[in-house]
Amino acid sequence: MSQDVEQKEESLFEAPPIAEQERMVEAILFASAEPVTVRELEARMPHGCDAAEALVYLRKRYDGRGVNVTKIGDSWAMRTAADLGFLMQKETVETRKLSRAAIETLAIIAYHQPVTRAEIEEIRGVSVSRGTVDQLLEMEWIRFGRRKMTPGRPVTFVVTQNFLDHFGLENARDLPGLKELRSAGLLENRPPPGSMPGPCEVDEDEETNEGQSELFED
Amino acid sequence: MSQDVEQKEESLFEAPPIAEQERMVEAILFASAEPVTVRELEARMPHGCDAAEALVYLRKRYDGRGVNVTKIGDSWAMRTAADLGFLMQKETVETRKLSRAAIETLAIIAYHQPVTRAEIEEIRGVSVSRGTVDQLLEMEWIRFGRRKMTPGRPVTFVVTQNFLDHFGLENARDLPGLKELRSAGLLENRPPPGSMPGPCEVDEDEETNEGQSELFED
Amino acid sequence: MADDIFEEDRVSVAERMAAEALIVDVDGFEGPLDLLLTLSRTQKVDLRKISVLQLAHQYLAFVEKAKALRLELAADYLVMAAWLAFLKSRLLLPPDPTEEGPSGEELAAHLAFQLERLQAMRDCAARLMARDQLGRDFFARGQVETVERVKSVTYTATLLDLMQGYARIRTRDDFRPFILDRESVFTMEQALERMRGLIGYAGEWTEIVTYLPEGWDNDPVRRRSATAATFAASLELVKEGHLDIRQGESFGPIQLRKRGA
Numbered sequence: 001m002s003q004d005v006e007q008k009e010e011s012l013f014e015a016p017p018i019a020e021q022e023r024m025v026e027a028i029l030f031a032s033a034e035p036v037t038v039r040e041l042e043a044r045m046p047h048g049c050d051a052a053e054a055l056v057y058l059r060k061r062y063d064g065r066g067v068n069v070t071k072i073g074d075s076w077a078m079r080t081a082a083d084l085g086f087l088m089q090k091e092t093v094e095t096r097k098l099s100r101a102a103i104e105t106l107a108i109i110a111y112h113q114p115v116t117r118a119e120i121e122e123i124r125g126v127s128v129s130r131g132t133v134d135q136l137l138e139m140e141w142i143r144f145g146r147r148k149m150t151p152g153r154p155v156t157f158v159v160t161q162n163f164l165d166h167f168g169l170e171n172a173r174d175l176p177g178l179k180e181l182r183s184a185g186l187l188e189n190r191p192p193p194g195s196m197p198g199p200c201e202v203d204e205d206e207e208t209n210e211g212q213s214e215l216f217e218d
Numbered sequence: 219m220s221q222d223v224e225q226k227e228e229s230l231f232e233a234p235p236i237a238e239q240e241r242m243v244e245a246i247l248f249a250s251a252e253p254v255t256v257r258e259l260e261a262r263m264p265h266g267c268d269a270a271e272a273l274v275y276l277r278k279r280y281d282g283r284g285v286n287v288t289k290i291g292d293s294w295a296m297r298t299a300a301d302l303g304f305l306m307q308k309e310t311v312e313t314r315k316l317s318r319a320a321i322e323t324l325a326i327i328a329y330h331q332p333v334t335r336a337e338i339e340e341i342r343g344v345s346v347s348r349g350t351v352d353q354l355l356e357m358e359w360i361r362f363g364r365r366k367m368t369p370g371r372p373v374t375f376v377v378t379q380n381f382l383d384h385f386g387l388e389n390a391r392d393l394p395g396l397k398e399l400r401s402a403g404l405l406e407n408r409p410p411p412g413s414m415p416g417p418c419e420v421d422e423d424e425e426t427n428e429g430q431s432e433l434f435e436d
Numbered sequence: 437m438a439d440d441i442f443e444e445d446r447v448s449v450a451e452r453m454a455a456e457a458l459i460v461d462v463d464g465f466e467g468p469l470d471l472l473l474t475l476s477r478t479q480k481v482d483l484r485k486i487s488v489l490q491l492a493h494q495y496l497a498f499v500e501k502a503k504a505l506r507l508e509l510a511a512d513y514l515v516m517a518a519w520l521a522f523l524k525s526r527l528l529l530p531p532d533p534t535e536e537g538p539s540g541e542e543l544a545a546h547l548a549f550q551l552e553r554l555q556a557m558r559d560c561a562a563r564l565m566a567r568d569q570l571g572r573d574f575f576a577r578g579q580v581e582t583v584e585r586v587k588s589v590t591y592t593a594t595l596l597d598l599m600q601g602y603a604r605i606r607t608r609d610d611f612r613p614f615i616l617d618r619e620s621v622f623t624m625e626q627a628l629e630r631m632r633g634l635i636g637y638a639g640e641w642t643e644i645v646t647y648l649p650e651g652w653d654n655d656p657v658r659r660r661s662a663t664a665a666t667f668a669a670s671l672e673l674v675k676e677g678h679l680d681i682r683q684g685e686s687f688g689p690i691q692l693r694k695r696g697a
Contacts, residue, residue: 021300297570341553
């Protein structure tokens with residue numbers, strides 16, 4: 001008789017099948033605002049559940065999915081797969097023209113590389129703000145070159161492959177020289193005429209190389 | 219030559235494999251508490267993705283799981299399986315207790331939408347207090363529909379996506395017993411013969427008997 | 437008379453109690469239609485088979501009792517009572533072919549429809565609220581990952597921008613930096629230098645104008661500048677203790693003399 005009661009109690013508290021426990025853990029982790037410990041899981045699940053085991057199955061199930069079961073400290077949570085983080089952003093891209101200071105700095109680096117900040121400032125006649133250099137570095141249009149063998153061993157800046165790609169140049173040496181700039185009307189102190197000869201056109205000129213090499217001679 | 223360019227462009231925009239798209243939809247739906255439209259899904263996914271197709275796979279995958287993929291109007295969301303609600307006492311949010319008048323008004327709007335205030339009053343036999351409508355509007359369970367093309371062009375009320383989401387309905391057409399009510403003629407806006415006393419009185423020239431049926435019949 | 441019919445309809449004590457309760461609780465009803473629906477339930481039949489005539493009796497009896505109890509009934513209850521009395525007479529009397537308007541049967545059918553519809557809506561409301569509800573039976577994601585609105589700004593420049601930028605810098609070299617045109621300016625430094633050279637000879641009071649540099653007294657602009665500079669230089673020399681300065685009266689001539697002379 002007493003055995004009957006015991007059996008009845010046992011069956012009353014029999015844990016749900018592990019597949020069902022997995023569903024429970026899944027639902028709890030999904031709905032929880034905070035990561036949940038195994039202990040908390042078991043406190044919320046029916047008596048006799050083995051949340052740790054259910055988690056093993058659940059974790060395997062979500063392996064490689066868009067959402068993963070991850071352990072954070074002692075707790076468990078579901079998180080979007082790291083490689084899909086880009087989906088959590090709604091991107092709006094705005095294209096802006098580079099500031100005049102940045103263009104000038106970039107031009108000096110392109111024409112005079114490798115060039116130190118002090119040299120840039122000397123050529124521009126004004127100091128170069130940190131923001132300008134940072135912006136160009138961030139855009140990956142310039143990078144640090146080797147240090148100059150002058151006192152203080154200042155860092156230099158050079159243009160990058162990205163820069164060349166963007167401007168359709170094979171080499172920084174392909175940049176038109178001073179003479180070409182002048183013949184293109186770019187060196188005159190008046191607004192350039194509407195029909196600007198393209199840089200490629202200038203390139204065809206044989207004299208290009210002279211100006212260029214002169215520029216790049218250290 | 220031009221074909222080359224075309225091919226190149228096509229390959230550039232080639233959508234990820236559908237399994238990958240499924241992962242993406244999974245991640246986006248998982249991360250959001252609010253339902254997400256197919257359109258928004260695709261806006262966030264790489265170019266050329268077919269979110270609707272990915273959803274078919276995803277929905278099947280979550281069938282019977284602790285978390286389900288549910289359709290709510292034009293949108294999709296992930297929700298825990300209703301049979302596991304007992305695990306979520308911690309997450310349960312106390313919803314504001316609605317008055318009987320508010321619940322009835324809500325039901326009338328849901329089953330008769332788009333419905334005017336006068337029509338609600340005719341069905342309930344009493345005037346609808348402003349507070350009742352305001353409360354439902356505030357909960358974002360109802361919203362204004364388009365005006366009726368009857369004299370005075372009265373505003374109508376319809377239920378919202380939030381309403382569908384809250385009651386786990388894919389569509390207003392899935393309201394329980396809707397078909398039976400319609401076949402019993404209980405959703406008709408039957409004008410009273412002659413004049414009726416009290417709030418039952420409706421504009422006699424009201425010609426829109428088709429009202430609600432029109433909404434549910436597409 | 438109405439009372440009699442009412443009593444006839446009532447069979448059990450429980451129903452009579454219920455009817456009493458209805459009256460006491462008149463405020464609990466949401467209008468006459470709600471009351472009619474409640475009364476109709478005592479008929480214990482499908483609403484489609486309800487006897488509207490009997491219902492009219494019930495309602496009128498209710499109103500009578502309420503009046504007897506001196507309960508204040510809202511106007512719409514009384515309007516409904518009047519209308520039901522009218523309906524009752526239509527239903528009881530044989531149809532008068534000369535009479536206009538809808539027949540008693542039509543009116544009764546519509547009332548029955550209204551009651552059935554209201555009951556249907558109440559059932560719907562109950563079914564709706566019995567559904568699984570979000571936040572009670574099923575749940576949304578607890579740990580919402582916010583969708584970041586990333587406004588990325590791409591900066592761009594063309595090769596032309598670059599060349600123009602470079603040209604702008606190089607062109608600058610062709611111009612000397614802007615400096616003030618000082619041709620007509622006699623600086624205090626110049627005046628000081630000049631005065632220091634001359635001061636040794638100023639043993640007597642000498643008018644300041646005689647110290648003005650040569651060639652600066654014809655052009656008024658130049659003379660003004662030279663005068664001001666010379667005066668300022670004189671004051672500086674006074675301060676240094678090399679010179680005395682005096683002016684006899686306002687706008688009178690200013691005279692200088694070497695100190696200690």
